[in-house]
Amino acid sequence: MRSEVLKNPANPSSDFGHATNFASTVNLTARQIHESVHPFAEWEGGPFAHLNGLEIPQPDSVRGFNFSANGHLFDDLLSAEVYCDSLTGISGRGEGQYPIVADLVTAGSLRFTGRTGESVVEPGQICIRDTNMPWKFSCAAGTRIRVVTIPRPLLVSRIGSARVFNHAYVADAMTPEVRFLTNFLEVVERSSADLDRSPSARNLALSACTTLFSEILSQHPEATLSDHPQTALQVARNVIEKNLERGDLSPAVIAHMTGVSLRTLQRSFAESNDSIMAFVRRSRLQRAHDDLIKLGSAARVSEIAARWHFSDASHFIRNFKSTYGVSPAAYLRAYGTPDGGAQVSMHHEGGAPVRV
Numbered sequence: 001m002r003s004e005v006l007k008n009p010a011n012p013s014s015d016f017g018h019a020t021n022f023a024s025t026v027n028l029t030a031r032q033i034h035e036s037v038h039p040f041a042e043w044e045g046g047p048f049a050h051l052n053g054l055e056i057p058q059p060d061s062v063r064g065f066n067f068s069a070n071g072h073l074f075d076d077l078l079s080a081e082v083y084c085d086s087l088t089g090i091s092g093r094g095e096g097q098y099p100i101v102a103d104l105v106t107a108g109s110l111r112f113t114g115r116t117g118e119s120v121v122e123p124g125q126i127c128i129r130d131t132n133m134p135w136k137f138s139c140a141a142g143t144r145i146r147v148v149t150i151p152r153p154l155l156v157s158r159i160g161s162a163r164v165f166n167h168a169y170v171a172d173a174m175t176p177e178v179r180f181l182t183n184f185l186e187v188v189e190r191s192s193a194d195l196d197r198s199p200s201a202r203n204l205a206l207s208a209c210t211t212l213f214s215e216i217l218s219q220h221p222e223a224t225l226s227d228h229p230q231t232a233l234q235v236a237r238n239v240i241e242k243n244l245e246r247g248d249l250s251p252a253v254i255a256h257m258t259g260v261s262l263r264t265l266q267r268s269f270a271e272s273n274d275s276i277m278a279f280v281r282r283s284r285l286q287r288a289h290d291d292l293i294k295l296g297s298a299a300r301v302s303e304i305a306a307r308w309h310f311s312d313a314s315h316f317i318r319n320f321k322s323t324y325g326v327s328p329a330a331y332l333r334a335y336g337t338p339d340g341g342a343q344v345s346m347h348h349e350g351g352a353p354v355r356v
Contacts, residue, residue: 020196022080024048026067028056033065047078047149050098050131054089057138069147072192074202077209078149079185084108086141092131099149100165100213102128104173104182108143112136112168119168126178128217130165148185150213154206158214169217177216180259183235184212190238232260232268237279244284247309251276284308285319292328293335301328 024046028039033056040054048069056065063085071080076099091112092098103110103121110121112129113136121127129135132152156165171178188195188205195201208231236258243249243257254276255262269276288308292299305316320328 020072020074020192022047022069022071022073022078024067024069026065028066029064047073047080047099050092050101052090052093054087057086057088071147072189072195074188074192074195074205076149076151077188077202077206078147079189080147082145082147084139084143084145087139089137090134091129091137092134098131098152100128100130100152100155102126102148102150102181102213104146104148104178106144106146108140108145110140110143110145111138114168116167119170121170124173126171126173128169128213132165135168146182146185148181148209150206150210154210155214155217158210159218164217171216176259177212178259179257180232180235181209181212181216183239183258184209184231187234187238230268230272232258232264233272236260236265236268236276240276240280241283244280244287245307245309249280249309254280281319282323284310285323288316289320289324292332296332299328299332 024043026039028036033039039056040051043049043051065085065087067082067084067087069080069082071078073080091101104126105121105123107123109123110127112119112121112127114129114133119127130152173179173182188209191201191205195205212231236254239258240249240254243254246253251265252262255265258265260268265276269279285308288304288310291304291307295304301313301316305311305313308316310316310319317327320331324331326334
């Protein structure tokens with residue numbers, strides 16, 4: 001078994017509270033399972049300390065039991081991808097220092113039973129629960145989960161009442177508020193190096209994530225944007241950059257994928273003196289530029305233009321010259337090609353040369 005926080009090489013002095021990379025693994029053979037008295041003892045004091053009474057009900061005689069968690073830990077905010085074989089136990093100890101936990105299931109299933117009833121979480125669903133109260137749980141073999149933990153006092157103070165935590169909150173992962181949360185977590189993880197170096201950035205990420213949780217539980221998700229006006233913009237930019245090859249990348253589609261209304265999305269870009277489609281065009285041009293440099297003398301303007309959804313080669317060339325000051329061919333002559341060749345041959349469909 002291994003459970004550790006991996007320190008950022010750029011900040012070797014970081015401790016448990018500030019490290020960005022978190023990893024925990026448990027690999028047990030069937031024999032080790034029967035002989036181990038406390039196989040999960042190393043979890044005590046860490047982000048999985050709310051789990052107790054753990055048992056491996058039916059270990060695979062060949063594979064044994066496997067668990068892995070990989071993600072980021074920013075102070076008291078954990079976001080990790082988890083794989084778990086069949087496991088039962090209790091989540092929560094009835095003590096106020098344990099967190100609010102969200103489990104987004106992508107494979108397998110989870111079952112939680114508390115004093116207010118039972119909840120089954122299937123792939124494509126998220127469950128948010130308060131580990132201040134005990135929940136019996138069972139995890140199916142081969143379950144994959146995105147786990148997020150938030151300090152309980154932060155959420156209780158934001159919501160104003162602990163009554164909302166009396167039940168496990170289960171929702172479809174495709175609801176707008178959950179889509180927005182998962183997209184936001186991607187932004188947080190992509191910014192892990194910056195967060196590791198900046199306490200103020202970590203505090204901002206924790207505050208924004210806490211607000212998102214509270215608004216999800218209060219079922220008013222877009223109210224979070226008034227508290228964190230840059231959050232929607234950052235999330236939307238991340239969504240756009242992941243989907244630049246889609247031909248239907250319109251403002252309405254981007255808003256849907258982001259998890260906000262079109263009006264909110266437009267307002268977020270407008271507040272940064274930008275527009276949605278202007279950002280899309282700049283991002284696509286950057287990708288086209290990268291392709292041009294990568295392909296060098298083998299580059300075909302028409303193919304690059306088509307891939308990044310410019311209407312034709314001429315449209316791409318005009319946009320390229322507007323941004324970089326020269327044509328694609330002149331740019332390659334100035335900066336060279338990967339193979340060091342001096343000749344640049346830019347072609348249109350059918351092999352006919354294009355004047356660039």
